[in-house]
Amino acid sequence: MLSWAAASTRRQLGNDNGKSMPAYHEIMTTDLSALTTASERWDGMAKELHKQESAYRRDVYGITLSPGWSGLSADAASGRFDTTLKQFQAAQIEAKALASLLREAHTDFTGLRKKLESAREDAVKAGMAVSEQGLVSYDTTKLSEGERTALHHDPDYQQTVGKAVASWQAEINRLVKAVSDTDTEVENALTRVVIDSDLSDGTLTGFNSQAHGNIKTYEDEARREAARTKPDGWKSEGKTETSGLGAGASAEGPDIASGKLGEAEAHADLGSASAEGSLTRGPWTLDGKADAYAGAKGSASGGITRNGAEGDASAFAGAAGSSEGSVNVGPLGVSAKAEATAGAEANANTGGDKEGVHVGGNAFAGAKGGGEFGADLGGVSAGFSSEGWAGPGAEASLDLGKNNEDVWEFSTKVGLSPALGGEVGFDFTVDPDKVVHTAGDLADAVGHGVSSFGQAVTSVF
Known part of the structure; x- marks a missing residue:
């Protein structure tokens, strides 16, 4: 059974519901050899992927290089087969990087545990007792009768013992936190190493051809991103989503209650990606969003209610992308959007x-x-x-x-x-409601003693 030291690996495999700080008992009892075993298996995975790459290059990709096949179909196949071949190569790079990260994690965790074991031994030599949960106390079992009496009745002795216990507890807690910080760094590295960082390789969620096996480098990367996304005085929020190949269809019949006659939808996706975020500071708000899609999709719907009738039909095949952003300060907002499409579409x-x-x-x-x-x-x-x-x-x-x-x-x-x-x-x-709201804000500003109309407008912003 894997423990806290391999929690990040479990999360990559979808077998973990969250992360908790490793406790003293877990750190001291965990079998860290699971990390080296996993690293050896990832090295073995890289070797097997190399065998599959060689077979694919010979039996599939090589067909497009044969003089017996030429023309548009050969060119199209060559591009697709080349993308797959590069994915075999990227998968090997990613597997080797994972093996290296796990070996480094084993080295780091082993070193930190030895320091924790050494601190516990030193504490015991200094007259302390350390429980299985890492709680430090003064070991009175070795005291003479006179020392026990002094401990109960001498305030200075009690104060000295209390300071010693607190000092050793702080050292134990410091080393436990160091293990927890390292565990977080390992999780960050194992999360980032599997992200496809090259969006020009023909896939959106493929293997990472630029993966490397250095935990500290990934930690530095996370710090740089945090610095970029959290400018001084600004609060940032955002999210990203990606998806690969997918297909599906759905249909619904008449719904008398809503007046819907029916609707149908079908799609065959090659891939999609989207990202959005915002920055806020005082009255300022900056929003941005971008998305990309490749595939084919179509839909149709219609309905009649007491309020009116409507009907829609659409179809699209190709690739599309867009980006948009806006800046708002007080009641003033400015926005812009850009988009591009390649393919065929129809709407009515x-x-x-x-x-x-x-x-x-x-x-x-x-x-x-x-x-x-x-x-x-x-x-x-x-x-x-x-x-x-x-x-x-x-x-x-x-x-x-x-x-x-x-x-x-x-x-x-x-x-x-x-x-x-x-x-x-x-x-x-x-927007009548917004016009009334802005006028009300302006009136409130004047009513609160603003000396001029210009100052009132400024206060609304």
């Missing part, structure tokens, strides 16, 4: 209710890229978008009405591309 949608109408549709095949820019001040916002197209396509849409958040919105887009062309769009919105 229509709907109408008592709050407004919408009709739209588009079809495109080729590559396109563009961006958006917008600004918001106290609930009144405007935005502009433009996009360049390389490929045949057309699009048109018009929205006028109030959305689900009771914000009044007008937006329009039009685009045309026989071969080279593009699209432009404009939107204008008014």
Whole structure:
């Protein structure tokens, strides 16, 4: 059974629910040879992967190099087979790095435990007793009757003993914490060593071709990242997600209660990745988000309720990516977005209710890229978008009405591309609640004794 020293390895295998600080008893009784055994098996894994790489290079990848196969299919196969071949090579690098990290962990833990054992022996020689849980006390079993009497009645003697016990307890606790800190460093290294750090290798979640077997280097890397993500005075939050190959489909029939006639969805994913984060400091907020997708997907839905009717259908095959960010200070916000697509897509949608109408549709095949820019001040916002197209396509849409958040919105887009062309769009919105809120903040600022309108505006920010 693996113990705290191999907790990070268990987590990599999905067999651990969390991390707890190793206790004195665990440190002193754990069989650390499990780490060297694991490192030897990872070295063995690297050797087996090398055998598989040689077989793949000879029997699969080598086919594309044969003069008997040429043309577009051979070129396509060569690219895919080359990616797989490099993954065999990266897997060997990662396995060797894991073996090295486990050996280093064994050396570090063994050295720290010897120091802890030595400290316990020194404490015992100094007249202390150390329990199996690492608690230090004064060993009275070896005292003479006179020494026992002095201990009970002499305050100076009691104070001296108390200081000695506290000193040895602090030393034991210090060494236990050193083991805990090393365990955290090992966990960090084992977590990072399996992350695909080369996004240009043809995979998003493949093996790490740049893996190395040095625990301290990974710790330095974590410190640099922490320094970058926590600027002075700023609070940061963020998350990332990645996924590899995947496929699936779903369908739902009529739902009388909601008025939904039905919907269906299907997808075949090659891979996707996304990241988002924010920085806040006082009235300032900076947000950013980026994502990428490759694959094919389609969906269709329709419904009729007392409020209106709507229908949507879409299909996409290819690759797409986007990034966006915004800066907000008080009631003022500025945002921008950029995106690019390569592939084929088609969409159609229509709907109408008592709050407004919408009709739209588009079809495109080729590559396109563009961006958006917008600004918001106290609930009144405007935005502009433009996009360049390389490929045949057309699009048109018009929205006028109030959305689900009771914000009044007008937006329009039009685009045309026989071969080279593009699209432009404009939107204008008014959020009554936000306008009233901003006006109220301004009135409060004036009411609290601000001497001028300019100062009142400043205080709102």
